[in-house]
Amino acid sequence: MGTHEEQGVARQPFDVADAAPLLLDARGVVTSWTRDAQRLLAYTADEVVGSGVRGLLTPEDAARVPEVAERCREDGGWAGLLTARHKDGRPVRVMVRVTSAQETVGASQWLVLVSEMDEAPGWDMSRPVLEQMLARSPVGIAVVDVNLRFVWSNAALEQFGGGPAPRRLGRRLADIQPGLDAEAIEAQMRRVLATGEPIVGYEHLGRLRSAPHRETAHMMSFTRLDDDHGHPMGVYYTVVDITERHRARQRLALLDRAGEQIGRTLDIMRTAQELADVAVPGFADFVCVDLLEPVLRGAELLSGPLGDTELVPLRRAGHQSVHENVPEAVVGIGDVAAYLAGSPPIRCLTTGRSWREERLDPLAEEWGTDLPDGRAVTLLELGPHSVMIVPILARGVTLGVTTFFRRHRQEPFDADDLSLAEDLVSRAAVCVDNARRYTRERDAALVLQRSLLPHRLPEQTAVEVAACYRPADELTGLGGDWYDLIPLSGARVALVVGEVPGHGIGAAAAMGRLRTAVRTLAALDLPPEEVLAHLDDLVARTAHEEGVDPDAAGGDSAPAVGSGCVYVVYDPVDGQCTMAAAGHPAPAVVLPDGRVTFVDLPQGPPLGAGGLPFESLELDLPEGSTLALHTDGLLARGPEWAVDADRDRLRRALERQAVTLDLRCRTVVDALVPDRPHDDVALLMARTRLLGADQVADWDLPGDPAVVAEARKAAARQLTEWGLEKLAFTTELVVSELVTNAIRHASGPIRLRLLKERALICEVFDGGATAPHLRHPRTTDEGGRGLLLVSQFTQRWGTRFTSEGKIIWAEQSLTDPPI
Known part of the structure; x- marks a missing residue:
């Protein structure tokens, strides 16, 4: 047969052939010493034989000999790590296995096998323990040679089919699992053999021989085995059954698709068809929805x-069906199918409970229906082998039934499938019932729309503001008019009024999305024209992704296309007002002396329609001026030549005086629109204010690091004048970090400004064009903590860009206690 090396099998460091054997008598005296033992510890036989084994160990392990002897007598052997003493005095870490040699030598003796641990660092367990780990592991494990034939496998692999381990030897995967896609798995093995790179987490779907009617999923990992010369010997791989995890992912994916695709409109028939489309082919072969x-x-x-x-x-x-033209559908869309009163569909309809049949009885003729032409059809003619019927329940009312069939896939519906089907149908049921109840529940829809509008405008000091909203009449339905006031950095505010074309819940929902998008863009401190440009891109991209024709603005599919919006930013420090419009009426301005003018604002295209870029307009407003932003519902929809007449009506209404701005806002709406307008009306009025000179302090700073200390002192002095000494420590820290960053990373002039408003605002301007980024430095980093400290010691911070550079700002509340 030849030696191990001649057969091409490399000996491992802890094979018996590599261990140094010796014999001990019952008292622990060495009775036999081999050349391998002499090679390991350098003692000759004359020096060792007849002496106790304790002399070969370090004092610490020599003290363990009685314990080891007791274990040997009780268990018939022992294995573990010990430290021997080499002849030259150095310690040698060895793996020791002790077993009885009485049957071999005919006397009460012990066979000791000693292996040096230096040859295999980290090997802390005996070979029997490792063999138990592999053989008893719940994970399927196998080894194949370079020809991909099995040479070893554990018992756990049997659960995946293919028979016990002896039957696998010498055979390939395709031989023992003929129904499995063995080529894909063997391709992974060949890749590992060729590259030596392990493959971890490979997922495979298929049908095992042990479960031919059930699709199973496995996670496999492959590792190449090499001999002592680095030549590949085979592949070691593991198999774990992840079928339940795979099916759970499939269910979640199906529910995600259902959330995206079911109920996109308020059309009952379309919602029912969406339910059928979602379930086929991934879940069922044929689905029908009957209401x-x-x-x-x-x-x-x-x-x-x-x-x-x-x-x-x-x-x-x-x-819907897996087959084209739905051949199983003996009843067409919109046709009536009359079911027998005692059939499963009607029982589900009357009881509100689902019904499932894993293996359908071919004689189930009670499951019948009549076609429009009077012809009777039984379930037997449809040919399914597994059926589920789920009632369409919404708010305690049964609206119909949904039936799921499997005919081609052999795996029947189980309890988990029924639960998933009930989830799918429940989603569609709500959508169907919403469409049915839409007209009767208009008041609830009006509450929804009003909930999307601001309940209370935020408190700020830049403007005094009032708003009035009046919905359209009941026949036309709800519209998508909206307004908002958004506080910005530097005590500024953004005033927004917009309008979504069309009416109904779709328009109200689109209005909510646009308002949310505007608030998100406003948080970026972008100029008005850039806000509208991003909003226009968002609407157009959404319409493209949904496959909506932009020319069909106002439809239910994408009512945001064609929306109008005007965005105004007012700065109370200098009274400057910047605005831009997208297909929306320009604001009116009521000056402090009562005169009314209309802003000659360049008009951009409606949102999502495309066209010329948006332009902004800047103007200075005296303190006490009133901006009036409104939707086109405030003016009569007449011909183009009547625009001047409409403006005259609005001018006269705005010229009327009132005690409060809120009363003045309602008076304007009452004067221009009836109680039940044909379109929604929104009016937002804002009376401007200016910050006093005692509320603003600014300093121009040179780009010299030495100026940082002067900036801190100047800020502290200003806080003392304002009576804000409690904020001095935090403010000096913020000023120091922001000014230092500007000097270090930016170029051009640097300006420091403090604003005392509802909050203490610190701003640092520089000519740089790059925004700073908040970092989370490690404890060993020397820098990078500046903005982190600013973010921790202030309520808000951020960056806004100007035409000359950027401003980094931070706010501290004047009402909350300082940090």
């Missing part, structure tokens, strides 16, 4: 029995 006739009419369902006839009519609202 009660009153549901399609939007009528209220009556309580009590469905009828006293043998046939109960349902109307097909949607169906």
Whole structure:
């Protein structure tokens, strides 16, 4: 047969052939000493034989000999790590295995196998322990040679089919699992053999021989085994069954698709079809959705029995199949199918409980329906082998049933599938019922729209503000007009009024999305024209992703296309006002003396329509001026030549005086629109204020690091004048960090400004064009903590860009206690 090396099998460091054997008698005296033992510890046989084994160990391990002897007598052997003494005095870490040699030598003796640990650092367990770990592991483990034939496998691998380990020897995966896609798995093995790089977490789907009717998922890892010369010997791989995890991911993905695709409109038939489309082909081979006739009419369902006839009519609202043209659908969309009163669909309809049949009885003729032409059809003709029926329940009312069929896939529906189907149907049921109840629940929809508008405008000192909103009449429905006031950095505010075309819940929802988008863009401190440009891009991209024609603005699919918006930024420090418009009426300005003017604002295209870029306009407003931002519902929709007349009506209404700005706002709306307008009306009025000279302090600073200390002192002196000494420590820290960053990283002039408003605002201007980034430095880093400290010691901080550079700002509350 030849030696191990001749057979191409390398001996491992802890094979018996590599261990140094010796014999001990019952008293622990060495009775036999081998050349391997002499090679390991350098003692000759004359020096060792007849002496106790303790003399070969270090004092610490020599004290363990009685304990080891006791274990040997009780268990018949012992294995563990000890430290021997080499002849030259150095310690030698060895792996020791002790077993009884009585049957071999005929006397009470012990065979000791000693292996040097230096040859394999980290080997802390005996070979039997490792063999137990592999053989008893719940993870399937196997070894194949370079020809991909099995040479070893553990018992856990048997659960994946292919028979016990002896049957696998010498065979390939395709031989023992003929129904499995063995080529894909063997391709991974060949890749590992060729590259030597392990493959971890490879997922494989297939049908095992042990479960041919059930798709299973496995996670596999492959590692190449090399001999002592680095030549590949084979592949070691592990297998874990992740079928349940895989199915859970599939269910979550299906529910995600359902959330995205079901209920995108308020059309009942379309919602039912979306339910069928989502479930096929990933979940079922054929799905049909049948609804009660009153549901399609939007009528209220009556309580009590469905009828006293043998046939109960349902109307097909949607169906889908894995086959083109849905050959299983013997009833067309919109046609009536009359089911027998005692059939499973009607039982589900009346009880509100789902029904499942894993293996359908071919004689289930009770499951019948009548076609419009009077022809009767039984379930047997549809050919499925597994069926589920789920009632469409919404708010305690059963609207219809959804039926799921499997015919081609062999795996029947199980309890988990039924639970998933109920989740899918429940999502669609709410959408169907929403469409049915839309007209009757207009008041609830109005509450929804008003909830999307600001309940209370935020407190600030830049402007005095009042708003008035009046919805359209009941026949036209809800619109998408909206308004907002957004506090910005540097005591500035943004005033926004917009309008989404169309009416209904779709317009209200689009209005909510636009308002949220505007608030998000405003937080970036962008100029008005850039805010509208980003908003226009968002609307256009959304319409493109949803496959909506931009020319069809106002449709239910994407009502945001064609929306109008005017965005105004007012700065109370210098009274400067910057504004831009996208297909929206320009604001009116009521000057402090009562005169009304209309801003000649360049008009940009409506949002999502494309066209010329947006332009902004800057103007200085005297303190006490009133901006009036409104939607076009405030003015009559007449021909273009009537624009001047409409403005005259608005001018006269704005010239009227009132005790308060809020009363003046309502007076304007009452004067221009009736109680029930044909379009929504929104009016936002803002009377400007200016910060006093005693509320603003600024300093021009040279780009010299020595100026940082002077900036801190100047800021501290200013806080003392304002009576804000409690904020001095934090403010000096903020000033120091921001000015230092500007000197170190920016170029051009540097300016420091403090504003005392509802908060203490610190601003540092520089000519740089790059924004700083907050870092989280490690304890060993020498820098990078400046903005981190600023963010921790202030309520808010940020960056806004100007035409000359950028401003880094930080705010401290004057009402909250300082940090």
